Amino acid sequence: MRVAIIGLGAVGSAALRFLIKQGHEAVGYEQFTRGHTRGSSHGESRIYRLTYTDPSYTRLMRRAYELWQELQAEAGEELIVPCGVLWVGEAVDPELNAIARALQSEQVDFEWLSPTEAAVRFPTLHLEPFERALFQREGGFLRATDCVQANLRLAEAHGAVIYEDTRIARLELLPNHIVLETEQGALERFDRVLITAGAWIPKLLPALNLPLVVTRQTYAYFAVDASREPLFEPTQMPVWIEAMHHFYGFPSDGRQAGVKIALHQLGETHDPDLPARPVDENDLTPLRACIQRRLPQVSETVLHAGTCLYTNAPDEKFLIQPLPDDPRVWFVSACSGHGFKFSILNGHEAVQKVMAG
Ligand SMILES: Cc1cc2nc3c(=O)[nH]c(=O)nc-3n(C[C@H](O)[C@H](O)[C@H](O)COP(=O)(O)OP(=O)(O)OC[C@H]3O[C@@H](n4cnc5c(N)ncnc54)[C@H](O)[C@@H]3O)c2cc1C
Known part of the structure; x- marks a missing residue:
């Protein structure tokens, strides 16, 4: 079958690789150049973690992780940096306790660290005496742009266009096929179409509201x-997330200073469709406040x-759906600020669904 994928970010690039490996004629369309910085999937790092308050995400992450490992092996480059994830919050914080319960329900090991224990293990991060930390080692970060590029490169190597x-x-x-029209007016016919257009999905499908x-x-x-740089390497420092405030950060990623x-x-x-307003002092002020309380060895100088x-859904869940009147066309909205880690799994699922449509 001839299948089109509209949008080649995290989800679309993964879907393209799965499609072509399943023996379909796969064609991917990207409005910008691959790895561009106008969407949601660019940059050196995205957190992956089992630590969710809802254990269904923990289960999804276990499945997604296997797919990331397969991609890493096939690509022959480091895409996964397994430095662990540290959640920090007040000892009574309900989110920390809910995460601990969810991990227990899934038989996932984790450790509680007191401020003193955390200072010994991870000296770059400061905890107040009334706080504690939850450390889970099966997390870390994915090299985001490299993951997208690897999926596209491998898809092309298998014959995708x-x-x-x-x-x-x-x-x-149309009854026998779907016609896609490019902005330049070119027309192409397909048997199936998968829309993985991220923030542009509402523009492509306005009637769905x-x-x-x-x-x-x-x-x-x-x-x-x-x-102090050695202390910030991923072998010494985990990804960290503040419960309640939801500031988060990474160890050094070895690419960007x-x-x-x-x-x-x-x-x-x-x-x-408009370029995003550049980062300004209003954006940086809260980050600097976070540095002052959490990362005393980090300077406030922005490099x-x-x-x-x-692209936010009301409940932060992902949408993988067919068009209401045509199961040959599916769309995937997989962001809400936490979708990268699952993008490879959502791409995989979406391919199964659209091919069954
Ligand atoms: C600052 C930030 C931090 C994040 N941190 C994390 C994190 O730590 N962990 C995590 O799991 N997730 C995180 N996320 C979320 C994650 O990055 C997104 O869920 C994921 O990248 C979404 O991928 P996507 O493929 O849906 O969208 P995109 O990557 O935006 O891909 C959509 C693509 O479609 C193209 N396109 C759109 N319309 C058309 C069209 N008509 N024709 C052709 N091409 C088109 C676009 O140009 C784009 O390339 C973060 C997101 C942001 C913004």
């Missing part, structure tokens, strides 16, 4: 004194900062 700088403007559902809100998010890399810090809280709503888009 990729069109970059090609935006799909319209779909026409999807409850998706696109927001501008920011992150920044802050400088670390050269003499400094350490990356961000806030998981919805930013301003944004039209993805690099950037923007990225969340």
